[in-house]
Amino acid sequence: MTELHGVFIEVEVDESVRGDAELARRLEEACPVDIFAASESGVGVVAENQDECVLCGLCLDAAPGGTVTVRKLYDGTALAR
Numbered sequence: 001m002t003e004l005h006g007v008f009i010e011v012e013v014d015e016s017v018r019g020d021a022e023l024a025r026r027l028e029e030a031c032p033v034d035i036f037a038a039s040e041s042g043v044g045v046v047a048e049n050q051d052e053c054v055l056c057g058l059c060l061d062a063a064p065g066g067t068v069t070v071r072k073l074y075d076g077t078a079l080a081r
Helices: 021-030 047-052 058-062
Strands: 009-013 036-039 042-045 070-073 077-079
Touching: 009 042, 009 047, 021 036, 021 042, 021 058, 058 070
Parallel strands: none
Antiparallel strands: 009 070, 036 042, 070 077
């Protein structure tokens, strides 16, 4: 059986901040559904958790403006701050 990830929600982290370990920790702490994974090499997105997104916007608050995008694939819009 093929697993589908990111069917409804797609989360992207801009390349310019992807290697920021401190931002990775902030995103990991902010997200209530564990979409972000922090490592010393930076921010990771846990693909299988993307559709668990509750659209709370806490990741957008934790990151510099425009560096995290939460795209709603079902209607083509995105959360913005």
